[in-house]
Amino acid sequence: MIKALVxxxxxxxxxxxxxxxxxxxxxxxxxxITSKLGFPxxxxxxFIFMGKFVGFSDPLYIVxxxxxxxxxxxxxxGITLAIGDERGWGTLSYVLGSPAPRAPVFIGRAxxxxxxxxxxxxxxxxxxxxxxxxxxxxxxxxxxxxCTFLLAVTASGxxxxxxxxxxxxxxxxxxxxxxxxxxxxxxxxxxxxxxxPGVLQKVAYGLPLTRGxxxxxxxxxxxxxxxxxxxxxxxxxxxxxxxxAGYVIFRIIEKRSTISGTLDAL
Amino acid sequence: MRRVRWGLVKQQMAVQLLVRTLNFSxxxxxxxxxxxxxxVGMLLSRAAGNAVPDLVYSVIGGGIMGMWxxxxxxxxxxxxxxxxxxxxxLITGSPTSLASIEAIRTFTNVLCGxxxxxxxxxxxxxxxxxxxxxxxxxxxxxxxxxxxxxxxCSGVFLANFLAWSRISGTFVEYLEMPMAILCGFMFPxxxxxxxxxxxxxxxxxxxxxxxxxxxxxxMRDLSYLGKHWLIAGGLCLLLMLVTNWLQNKxxxxxxxxxxxxxx
Numbered sequence: 001m002i003k004a005l006v007x008x009x010x011x012x013x014x015x016x017x018x019x020x021x022x023x024x025x026x027x028x029x030x031x032x033i034t035s036k037l038g039f040p041x042x043x044x045x046x047f048i049f050m051g052k053f054v055g056f057s058d059p060l061y062i063v064x065x066x067x068x069x070x071x072x073x074x075x076x077x078g079i080t081l082a083i084g085d086e087r088g089w090g091t092l093s094y095v096l097g098s099p100a101p102r103a104p105v106f107i108g109r110a111x112x113x114x115x116x117x118x119x120x121x122x123x124x125x126x127x128x129x130x131x132x133x134x135x136x137x138x139x140x141x142x143x144x145x146x147c148t149f150l151l152a153v154t155a156s157g158x159x160x161x162x163x164x165x166x167x168x169x170x171x172x173x174x175x176x177x178x179x180x181x182x183x184x185x186x187x188x189x190x191x192x193x194x195x196x197p198g199v200l201q202k203v204a205y206g207l208p209l210t211r212g213x214x215x216x217x218x219x220x221x222x223x224x225x226x227x228x229x230x231x232x233x234x235x236x237x238x239x240x241x242x243x244x245a246g247y248v249i250f251r252i253i254e255k256r257s258t259i260s261g262t263l264d265a266l
Numbered sequence: 267m268r269r270v271r272w273g274l275v276k277q278q279m280a281v282q283l284l285v286r287t288l289n290f291s292x293x294x295x296x297x298x299x300x301x302x303x304x305x306v307g308m309l310l311s312r313a314a315g316n317a318v319p320d321l322v323y324s325v326i327g328g329g330i331m332g333m334w335x336x337x338x339x340x341x342x343x344x345x346x347x348x349x350x351x352x353x354x355x356l357i358t359g360s361p362t363s364l365a366s367i368e369a370i371r372t373f374t375n376v377l378c379g380x381x382x383x384x385x386x387x388x389x390x391x392x393x394x395x396x397x398x399x400x401x402x403x404x405x406x407x408x409x410x411x412x413x414x415x416x417x418x419c420s421g422v423f424l425a426n427f428l429a430w431s432r433i434s435g436t437f438v439e440y441l442e443m444p445m446a447i448l449c450g451f452m453f454p455x456x457x458x459x460x461x462x463x464x465x466x467x468x469x470x471x472x473x474x475x476x477x478x479x480x481x482x483x484x485m486r487d488l489s490y491l492g493k494h495w496l497i498a499g500g501l502c503l504l505l506m507l508v509t510n511w512l513q514n515k516x517x518x519x520x521x522x523x524x525x526x527x528x529x
Contacts, residue, residue, distance in 0.1 A: 034440055042443030046452075047306065053323065053453035054311040174291040181302040190306055191313035 015108025036120045040070050047190050063132050065189035067124045068213050071152035074117025079159025080176045082109040084166030110156045117152040138222045147216035154208040154239025160246025167253050188213050208242055211235040278370040287378050296382040300332030307452055321396040322482050327452035329386025333379030338442050340375045341421040345428040365513045372421035376414055405481035405491050409474055412498045416470035419505040426512040470501035
């Protein structure tokens with residue numbers, strides 16, 4: 001029993017390690033840092049200037065929102081690429097043909113992106129605190145860590161969903177990047193969800209991240225666990241729902257492809 | 267001779283459109299991304315309590331953003347994918363210069379980017395009721411031509427920059443947003459701090475775009491516009507000289523090494 005458990009944990013860790021090697025081990029530190037923080041940083045600055053022009057008086061709102069989206073982007077993009085690249089490089093057949101169970105293989109790969117995104121966001125908070133003089137003195141740091149980690153985990157649910165899409169479409173990555181752009185409007189990154197028209201507010205609450213971002217903002221305003229509990233529970237449930245949907249779709253596609261004799265569906 | 271050149275232009279444009287530009291990824295860059303940025307601009311304006319967003323910067327600026335994103339990624343992807351597919355050496359070794367091919371490809375990319383701008387204009391006028399009444403149309407037209415030329419020069423420069431140095435790809439991919447900030451794609455230059463405005467003054471796009479936006483807002487001061495046009499034109503020429511220098515460096519490197527694979 002314990003042996004089997006250890007073997008399974010080893011599989012998760014091995015996949016996370018492989019995930020790191022596949023994505024970043026050939027990159028020099030500059031490339032790694034810029035790929036993590038470069039684009040989000042400049043995008044955040046761009047939105048801050050846009051906000052300044054239209055008279056949006058709270059630049060920190062934009063800073064925090066964009067920082068919170070870093071672990072989410074990492075979770076979504078990393079997992080979609082992890083699955084999509086297997087197909088792109090023609091190695092998916094070997095992964096699916098191996099006797100290793102599917103869940104540890106793909107969830108294991110997600111672990112690296114979750115941890116990586118989580119630490120990148122924390123690093124972003126430290127940098128932003130320095131640059132934008134964010135006052136973190138009254139903030140429950142453990143709650144902030146919890147919210148950031150939760151965002152990374154729930155976003156990976158969307159990653160599984162889009163990763164599955166990338167199995168049947170060559171445009172999976174483009175669909176995801178378009179979706180990520182939509183998140184800049186929908187999940188309360190640059191302005192409150194209340195500023196959206198009614199229909200879009202309903203869409204926003206049906207997505208992971210919306211409640212997580214709200215909870216993290218409350219924590220940064222000094223709120224405690226009781227104030228964010230319902231948001232955290234809601235975020236967890238929505239994230240679990242998307243992860244389950246991604247996994248089920250993945251298994252359906254896998255089953256269909258074995259019936260048709262093509263392991264990578266297209 | 268002239269017919270052969272037209273044949274080259276037609277052929278390269280057709281290849282560029284079919285292989286690189288007319289796909290979901292590029293269309294997303296040209297159309298969907300600008301729509302998202304425009305929406306963010308308008309919703310930020312709404313969250314700030316403004317009844318009506320500034321259409322020149324929010325909507326048309328989104329089109330400029332799409333134009334630039336498309337040019338950055340398609341122009342750099344051209345070289346990157348040629349290098350990856352092993353066709354960069356063949357192009358460089360062919361009797362037609364790499365610069366000519368890149369110039370035509372980038373021209374195609376700029377035309378597609380112009381389509382993004384037209385869509386943004388159509389959206390501003392058709393959906394949001396933007397009117398050109400009061401705008402300096404001649405000034406805006408000249409500025410637009412200069413803007414397209416500046417975009418083309420920048421695209422050709424980026425493509426040659428990538429051919430010159432493999433490592434440059436790392437930096438070029440992160441150019442999209444800094445340029446959008448420095449050139450004031452979706453906000454006026456006065457929003458930037460003074461030192462950033464100084465840094466931005468080396469980019470021709472910044473001058474052409476500012477002249478276009480001001481013309482659309484009704485600016486008719488010829489000395490102001492003329493100064494912007496002259497600076498934009500001069501910087502474009504400078505960029506072309508640098509591009510030419512880079513291309514010669516690539517050719518020299520191949521001659522010295524005797525290996526096409528060195529690029």
